[in-house]
Amino acid sequence: xxxxxxxxxxxxxxxxxxxxxxxxxxxxxxxxxxxxxxxxxxxxxxxxxxxxxxxxxxxxxxxxxxxxxxxxxxxxxxxxxxxxxxxxxxxxxxxxxxxxxxxxxxxxxxxxxxxxxxxxxxxxxxxxxxxxxxxxxxxxxxxxxxxxxxxxxxxxxxxxxxxxxxxxxxxxxxxxxxxxxx
Amino acid sequence: xxxxxxxxxxxxxxxxxxxxxxxxxxxxxxxxxxxxxxxxxxxxxxxxxxxxxxxxxxxxxxxxxxxxxxxxxxxxxxxxxxxxxxxxxxxxxxxxxxxxxxxxxxxxxxxxxxxxxxxxxxxxxxxxxxxxxxxxxxxxxxxxxxxxxxxxxxxxxxxxxxxxxxxxxxxxxxxxxxxxxxxx
Numbered sequence: 001x002x003x004x005x006x007x008x009x010x011x012x013x014x015x016x017x018x019x020x021x022x023x024x025x026x027x028x029x030x031x032x033x034x035x036x037x038x039x040x041x042x043x044x045x046x047x048x049x050x051x052x053x054x055x056x057x058x059x060x061x062x063x064x065x066x067x068x069x070x071x072x073x074x075x076x077x078x079x080x081x082x083x084x085x086x087x088x089x090x091x092x093x094x095x096x097x098x099x100x101x102x103x104x105x106x107x108x109x110x111x112x113x114x115x116x117x118x119x120x121x122x123x124x125x126x127x128x129x130x131x132x133x134x135x136x137x138x139x140x141x142x143x144x145x146x147x148x149x150x151x152x153x154x155x156x157x158x159x160x161x162x163x164x165x166x167x168x169x170x171x172x173x174x175x176x177x178x179x180x181x182x
Numbered sequence: 183x184x185x186x187x188x189x190x191x192x193x194x195x196x197x198x199x200x201x202x203x204x205x206x207x208x209x210x211x212x213x214x215x216x217x218x219x220x221x222x223x224x225x226x227x228x229x230x231x232x233x234x235x236x237x238x239x240x241x242x243x244x245x246x247x248x249x250x251x252x253x254x255x256x257x258x259x260x261x262x263x264x265x266x267x268x269x270x271x272x273x274x275x276x277x278x279x280x281x282x283x284x285x286x287x288x289x290x291x292x293x294x295x296x297x298x299x300x301x302x303x304x305x306x307x308x309x310x311x312x313x314x315x316x317x318x319x320x321x322x323x324x325x326x327x328x329x330x331x332x333x334x335x336x337x338x339x340x341x342x343x344x345x346x347x348x349x350x351x352x353x354x355x356x357x358x359x360x361x362x363x364x365x366x
Binding site for chain 2: 041044045046047048051052054055058064065066067103113114115116117118119120121122123124125126127129131134136168169170171172173174175176177178179
């Protein structure tokens with residue numbers, strides 16, 4: 001845990017935060033059942049628990065980049081009875097609410113936004129790969145990411161992500177050098 | 183950066199600048215039919231001509247960022263009779279060859295490698311989506327990208343990409359500002 005303390009720099013960046021809903025968050029809010037089976041490339045919203053387990057067998061002390069690809073729902077889907085169910089929010093609004101809560105937590109833990117792009121078109125890939133947002137979040141190490149997932153404040157608000165996201169990808173990467181251009 | 187912890191091979195692979203295949207490249211070299219049986223997940227190697235047409239309707243004078251996600255074949259898959267067929271190359275080697283040929287052309291037309299990442303694990307996504315390299319190339323405008331993919335020299339060597347790639351994604355993005363620090 002000393003690694004974490006070392007990286008607590010509240011001023012660090014990141015207002016787009018974003019990560020995976022954690023298993024705990026999943027309990028918090030049951031989304032409409034995924035419409036497709038597992039082989040499908042659609043409808044991925046939560047972290048695969050197997051992958052989440054594998055994650056922590058990877059090196060613990062190296063910097064990681066989490067590539068996020070997000071497709072938003074047209075209309076946010078909150079559980080019936082939620083105070084947000086009647087707001088008539090779009091998926092984008094729900095996701096913005098998620099980021100508003102998660103961003104400062106990520107920043108507090110030492111993560112920041114490394115890259116943000118606005119997807120326009122999938123040239124190679126399934127026709128229904130239609131991303132609304134693609135971004136890369138930097139974490140000084142995986143312990144920080146774990147701390148985020150376990151943060152009670154984060155867990156409390158993770159249901160907004162689920163309400164907003166139609167499909168997503170989350171890929172752990174190690175940053176690599178960009179080749180020099182002559 | 184903890185680059186020291188990466189193997190040299192990893193870095194070399196990552197440093198390969200890499201681009202997209204174009205429809206022309208598809209004609210140039212037919213990959214062998216995918217070995218998968220009916221229920222196997224679809225893979226994508228060449229650009230969708232429809233998407234390609236749609237791209238030309240997007241702004242032509244804005245910078246674009248191309249997100250590339252690549253999974254290599256274990257063994258390169260060259261056409262029978264190709265001088266490369268007997269080399270016994272891996273997909274990574276064929277891709278390195280593609281890169282060696284295409285990156286100087288990309289540099290000439292204005293493409294610049296912007297970001298490289300080595301994927302380690304897909305936490306959210308289909309289990310069959312496994313990537314070996316992920317990178318972003320920036321182009322100053324659409325003409326710069328099109329100049330690359332229509333370059334005769336590029337087209338001549340694009341078959342190395344088809345020989346190398348098991349699955350890929352190519353997403354055109356507009357660059358967006360990285361958000362300002364959170365207040366809290």
